[in-house]
Amino acid sequence: VGTWVEVGAWTYHYSDRGDYTWEQARNYCQTFFTDLVAIQNKWEIEYLNKSLPFHGRYYWIGIRKLSGTWTWVGTRKALTKEAENWAAGEPNNRRSNQDCVEIYIQRHQESGKWNDEPCSRKKKALCYQASCQPFPCSQHGECVETIGSYRCECHPGFYGPECENVVQCAELEPKGARMNCSHPYGDFSYNSTCMFGCQEGFERRGVGTLRCLASQQWSADTPTCTAVACPVLSVPDQGELNCSHLHGDFAFGSICAFSCQTGFMLMGPESRECTAMGTWTGDTARCEAITCPVLSAPDQGELNCSHLHGDFAFGSTCAFSCQTGFALTGPESRECTAMGTWTGDSPRCEAITCPVLSAPVRGQLNCSHLHGDFTFSSTCAFSCQTGFALTGTESRECTAMGTWTGDSPQCKAIACPVLSAPDRGELNCSHLHGDFAFGSTCTFSCQTGFELMGPESRECTAMGTWTGDAPRCEAITCPVLSPPDQGELNCSHLHGDFAFGSTCAFSCQTGFMLMGPESRKCTAMGTWMGDSPRCEAITCPVLSPPDQGELNCSHLHGDFAFGSTCAFSCQTGFMLMGPESRKCTAMGTWMGDSPRCEAITCPVLSAPDWGELNCSHLHGDFAFGSTCAFSCQTGFALTGPESRECTAMGTWTGDIPQCEAISCPVLDPPSRGQLSCSHMHGNFTYNSTCTFSCEEGFVRMGAEVLQCVATGNWTRLPPVCAEDSAPFLKQVLAYSSGTALAVAGIMLSGMLIALLAKRLSNREEKKKLLNPTSDLGSPGIFTNAAYDANL
Incomplete structure (x- = not known):
């Protein structure tokens, strides 16, 4: 897989068969070993720089920039300043996301230093194989690699070679408190946590949470619970x-x-x-x-109280008395009981009363009472309603003896002047307090067709005057009528201009017809009977422009109505037949007859001799717009315009064309011969026929009769007259054809024959002479010019 060097139990490895990107290098190390090398001290750097071979691209190590921080990827710990081993000026990034780190091995400068590089570059993978197990030190300590072995640095609270033992604290037994514990490593051992609480109404003495420390001691003493105390209460007074x-x-x-x-x-x-x-x-x-309601002295009285336990409280006693002129009604004293009520009822001081007064008829009573209705010191003022006058004293007072001063007063209605009905009207009155006195109301009305001008009613006021002015009855008016347009109005008025009873008659001027009623009457409603009439112009039938013409009308009183005038005109090339204008009369008819537009005519055209005429007519035979085309029969050519058009002026465009016979070249009689021609259409023209003959002793060589055809050519070349005893010429003429005949027949004199014989001795000259395309002229055309050129 790779080569390795050993340092005790910790071994280093590197890829010797290929180079990898940083990600590939780490995958390589994690697949076959532990990870990319994590360099822990300067000694390791010196060892690696001495032991590893030089490689031009150097080696990847396990440092990478993650979220902007250089990090040991194996432990996910940030690189500290103390552990940095960067080459001078590094890391510089060079703006190319150089997020991975290489180590210079056996470099001539700064060997063993680090440099940041793009992670995509390929280098050797520098790996390490750790001696620590996957889950060392019972997972309660850090496995520290040592040369040849390892040792466990136990986390706090743990001990033993493999950190397999946990520190124990004393078991807790709280008194009066509730305890809730969590034991991550065993009952009451390191990092065991116990939380303490008290029942409701009890409070904790001490901390609420205890934790077993690595020192085998609890973080605080065990707390206790005591009952919550309240402030001492005292006995209330009484x-x-x-x-x-x-x-x-x-x-x-x-x-x-x-x-x-x-x-x-x-x-x-x-x-x-x-x-x-x-x-x-x-x-x-x-x-x-216990309190009783607060007592107050009665109106116009006094109160005198004694209090044992508070104002108006249990045991209080109150005595009552009245002012001069008032009598006490009720107990003279009251006591507040244990029930919170006063003995007896509330006393009161009542004023001496007088008889109740009432207002006079149609009057008012306004009293001021100091101590009760109609009691001592009450004062009553008398007044009359509006429209009434007071008779008697204006005010009375209740004395201490219970009697009123003065006598009872009275109210009498105020009178107004007597009213009368208006002309053409009526008066209706109602009297409340006497004829034409205050409160009397009189209403006014008018007869039918009349309208009340002024108030409909008048009332007698408190001032003795009537409201409003005296009304009058005026005839109801209708809106003023005006004569209709183009009409007249004639009115008769009974009660005023355009008022009730007025009648208006309507009429219209000449040429106008009344539409609506002939008369209207003003009614009692102030409206006119019927609708408003109007005078409408008498209409004529609608006119339309003539064919190929136009219509231009002016209307005074409406389209095609009385007074309308219409002018007629024709388009170019047409002539108006009839009146130039027509007017609508008062009878509703148009003056004059309907005009029409007729096309202007040109002189009738005829076909030229030996020709044909073909015409198209738009607006009539040989009229404006007509076009005539001219053509000639076979053998004739047109001289003049091919077509002529009839203009708006009544003239034809162009001159009169003609058909002239086509000419052929003029023929001359042959030498020693005669020419006889017949001409149908002119000398040597189409259909001319010429007959050739020779003198005695000469023989005609060529066609006897030539005719002039439509192409302007003769049907054959003209013949020549040759001597009958000229065998050489016969030979020549027999040999020749076409143009050679014209040459051979030029002259028959002995000198010419001798000249021809000499020229024909040369074969080439002979061919040139007899060639139809030679310079002697075109075949079929015989001209004097060709004859002269070959002499």
Whole structure:
């Protein structure tokens, strides 16, 4: 698996067959040994630096940065400053997460020192194999590796070679207290913990928790429980105290009962108990003299009391008396009993009374009573209701003799002026206290069609005047009518302008028709009978624009109504037939007839001689928009425009076209011959026919008759006239064809024949002469120019 070096029972190992990342290296060490090496002292570093071979990538050791702290991974303990063995300037991290540590072995500088490196780099794994067992020292101590063996450093509270023994403390036996213990290593042994508590009402003396220490001693003395004490109670004044004690005088559980002497009442609880908190239930009890309600002197009287045990309490006595002019009703004295009540009833001082007074009819009585209704010193003032006047004394007083001063007064109603009914109206009055006196009310009403102007009723006031002004009856008005638009209004009024009884007649101006009632009457309700009439313009039938035309109307009184005027126009190329405008009359008819738009016409066109005419008409024969196309028969060519269009001006575009016969080249009679032609359409034009003949002694060589065709060419080349006894020329003419005929037939003189014979002796010259594509001219075309060029 690897190589190793031994130090006593502790052995070191390293991977000699490969390099690993830090994680792979640790996995390697944990698989075959204990872990990555955990270096404990300088001696180990010196030993490893001397014993291990040099490796260029060095060795991984068991230190890694965990949560930012350099940690021995085997023990999970942080690396202390004292144990650090970093090379100079290390760790520097170099910003590349260098979280693992290598050791320099046999490096030429700082050998044996540490350096932080990225955990992903590959190095040798430096492992150790521990001699301690997986669970050494009975798990109660630290296994310390020694050279050749190990020893147990026992945790506190444990002893023995393998820390197998635990320290024992004395067994606890508390008195009067409850104990609850936990024994992690055996009864009453090291780290046993006992908690002590007391019953309710008892308190602990000493600490509440004891722990068995490594010194075999308990952490404190065993506590005890004693009853909770309450404060000593005393007997209340005028009372008694009776107590029972369970756990000691005035301690938890003691109960004390309270009572009071006759005439005294216990204030507070009848008994109190000493609680577990060391306090008595309830408040302090006391005996207070039973009290009677506080007495006060009667009105207009006096009170004189003597108190033994407190104000108005048991044993108090009170005497009563009245002031001059008042008599005592009830006992002269009262005593407060043990029951908290006074003997006898409450006395009172009552004033001397006078006879009861009543208010006069239609009057009021206002009395002030000092000592009771209608009693001595009572004063009564008299007044009359609104609208009434007092007759007699204004006030009376009750004297000490029980009689009133003065006589009884009276109230009489105040009078107003007599009222009368308004014109066209009625008066209805009700009188409460006499005709047209205070309280009388008069209501006013009007006849049908009339409306009351002013108050509907008037009342006689306390001032002797009537409320409001005198009313009057006026005719009910209807809203003012106005004549309808384009109409007139004629009204007759009986009781005022546009009032009840008014009648209005309506009429309309010429050209307008009344819509609604011809007349309306103002009713008693202030409304007009019927609906409002209106004058509407008489309408004419709706007009539409003529075909190919437009309509432009102006309306005075509504669309196509009386007064409307409509103007007519036509589109370009069309002419209006009929009136230019029409007006709607008062009769509901339009003036004039309906106009129409007719297309402007051009002169009728005819086909040219030897030609054809093809026309398309949009708006009528040879009218605006018509288009005519011209063409010619075979053998004729068109001169002028191919088509003409009828414009809005009534003229045709372009000039009149013609068909002219196609011309062929002019023919001349052959030498020693004659030419006779017939022309149908002009000299040497289409369908012209020419006949050739030769003089006596000459023979025609070529076609006898030529005709001018539609392409502008002759059907054959013109013939030539040759001597009949010219065998050489015959030979030449027999040999030649096409263009050579034109050359051979130029001249038949002996000199030309001799020249031709000389040229034909040269074979190449002969071919050139007879070649149809030679420079003598195009085949089928005979011209004087070609003839002149070959002379």
